[in-house]
Amino acid sequence: GGHDEREQTLNQILVEMDGFDARATVIVMGATNRPDMLDPALVRPGRFDRRITVTLPDLDDRMAILKIHMKGKPFEDSVNMHAVAKNTVGFSGADLENMLNEAAILAARAGKTKISDIELEEAALKVTIGSERKTMQSEEEKKMTAYHEAGHALVASNQEEMDPVHRVTIVARGGSLGHTAYPPQRDRYGETNTRLLAMITSALAGKAAEELVYGVTTTGASNDIERATQLARAMVREYGMSSLGPIAYHERAERNWIAKELGSTPPYSEAMAAKIDAEVAKIMENSYKDALSILKKHRKTLDAIVEALMQTETLTADEYNKILESNGSTPINKGYGQKSIA
Template sequence: MEPVHIKSERKEKDEKRGESSDRPAIRFKDVAGLEEVKEELAEVIDFINSPEKYYKMGAKIPKGILFYGPPGTGKTLLAQAIAGETNSAFFPASGAEFVEKYVGVGAKRVRTLFEKAKKDAPSVIFIDEIDAIGAKRSSESNNEKDQTLNQLLIEMDGFHSNQTVIVVGATNRLDLLDEALLRPGRFDRHMFIGNPDIRAREEILKVHIKNKPIDSKVDIKSLAKRTHGMSGAHLSNIANEAAILAVRNNKKHIGIDEFNQAIEKVMAGLQRKNAVVMEKEKKIVSYHEAGHALIGKLLNTDLISKVSIIPRGEALGYVMYSPEEDRYLITKRELQNKIKVLLGGRAAEEIIFGEVSTGARDDLKKANSIAYQMVCEYGMSTLGNRIFDPHLAKNCYPMIDQEIKTIIDGCYTDSLEHIKGNLEILEEVSKTLFDRETLTGEEFDAIFEEAQKKLACSTLT
């Protein structure tokens, strides 16, 4: 049981400090879409708020919580919410802050941080990008980094049972961290914070539009569907960009047009309004994008939401997709179909113009990345159920490269065959795209179906 003098000290500290500046105002209600993680953290919150019942059972507070996952998914926000829910002092730091060229400086900073946190307990120490100081040690490691990591390990081991100090770490690369840091007793709980699913995206969007004047015609569910694969940071940026566009357009409410433009801006980049594209290049781009869209439709990969030849970012054109549902497993055939869609633009160029352009650079990069994953990570090649560690892959690279070539070449041949078999539809889509510059998903579907009917009628005749 917690000693009486410690309870009274905590009470005095809470009354004295109240809601001070180092106590975040963020609560769990401000963190949308991470219900399972919040449920898991509820025990830690309860422990900090009511430690007596846990001490009676002889339970110890978890010393460390490690959040890992892609960037922009809410790891920092969760750490602030833990401190906010418990009215604890919050000590944020970045792993890079402890990295110095002078030996001992980083270790001293770690000691100082933990001393402050112990003095101000209950407290939450948050170390973002912890892989900067917590990377695996080796004989070639930097001595200063090793000393800093050693000090962090000592500090995390040295807590007294009655000191309510929680260490929260965040990283995008769990595989880089030292095993001594990951063991129970230091970081007791490892929590994966991934990109939100469709329900979570809807909740996140609701949080970000809460204080914004939104037009009643805006359908949040539809926006959540269209933002597949995006992180919470992306969604926050979309809501903010839509608000800025509404101000620019002198509107009193944020409408669906602003949200559509914001999604395009975040996904495809800034629109180049003054870009002068030669007619010949515009024609190539229209066939290129029509090739992507046509093969995507024929293979039924994802729902097409927009096809455009208006330059955005580095791209002269783009096809936007909006998957009907979130997917967690993808089959070998579906991955091959994705590669075929990516190569569809180049296949259309080769068939129509007899040569290819530099416009497929990004497509080739993505296609080769998928093929590499199929060979090295998913065991989807003629090598069978084999996977290759990135560090060891260089020793087998000729064999891996041959497998990637086989996959890419096979998919490209199929793309060429699909284009050759549907040239009339390609011509119709390309011509309409050249004239209008932008086609919605519905407009593309109508052109596709009309061209198919014409083709069927001419075949019968």
């Protein structure tokens, strides 16, 4: 079976590595994105005994990667690559290369001789969300999508821990009918419990807006709910951010891959599992109530955002912020007022 094949592969690797002459200048290198699944015999001293963790590139790394892949591509003088690097937090080296290649293709299709910010932003969206696609939505369905996205944006702007809204659109991309972007303003290496709660509240705001306006909700919120639930569950089970205290309740990946495949019993009782579920549900319910409360308080602004989206389909950060300010709903989140660039 599969276990026999894996054991044979592992044993063969170990035999080959043990067969090298100690004086031979041979270095064995390997790479994996699942180090937790490696057999301990493979990573003990004398085998793969030095580990190098390669994380996603930070700001300086992204600048260096962009400079490499910019070679041979003409850019408009107005393009600020430092700004591009700043607004691509979470992109891998391959993502950045793909983004620049896509931007070059878009510029060529448009008959341009140089790549501009417009192509770079469109390419970044294509990498992260997917290609723009046409839909046969009715005006009412389109309006419901607008309320959904406006809900995300408005609640995010009223959460101090959230990053500023960069773009709101009801143009369908990939598997979504719309998108609200509030990219990180800087590289983050950890999150506070208040920011995680703000992220959950913002994720549930699309569903809350649908319920507030129409009294019903759509399947479009399924991905938002899944993402929010994952965050809430991580807060309770992994980060100790609940009334259950600073205890880890998550099942750690087994070192022994055979035990992992055969299944293992969670390190807590069924009664504790019920308490964990109750804590997760409480976080979700409270966050949803918070989202509804914010939307009710700023209902006039919500309607104004939707009206603008129905006219233009996409709002930039400046256009969005002007709507909020003109309706007395100036954003309170950190970083508001900083220049947001593609």
